[in-house]
Amino acid sequence: MRDRHNLLEKTRRDVDRLNRKDSQSASWIGMLFYGGTLDLLFVTPIVLGAYLGRWLDTLAAGYSVRWTVSLIVLGIVTGGYNVFRFIQRH
Numbered sequence: 001m002r003d004r005h006n007l008l009e010k011t012r013r014d015v016d017r018l019n020r021k022d023s024q025s026a027s028w029i030g031m032l033f034y035g036g037t038l039d040l041l042f043v044t045p046i047v048l049g050a051y052l053g054r055w056l057d058t059l060a061a062g063y064s065v066r067w068t069v070s071l072i073v074l075g076i077v078t079g080g081y082n083v084f085r086f087i088q089r090h
């Protein structure tokens with residue numbers, strides 16, 4: 001009986017804490033981490049696309065930026081999709 005009472009009390013405290021958390025606004029450090037995560041999700045595919053495209057363009061004869069531009073655009077689309085999915089989940 002005592003274990004059940006302790007479990008109910010702990011559960012009630014947890015529910016109260018979650019309700020208070022929902023009503024509070026996010027802290028500045030939380031927003032900073034959230035923004036940093038969004039930046040990494042967006043910028044990383046663009047940078048990787050630029051480096052990969054530049055490397056592929058150096059393999060082609062003559063001057064070409066075809067792969068670089070194509071993979072940067074693909075990185076922008078992929079980064080936008082990553083941010084969209086992250087915001088949907090959180």
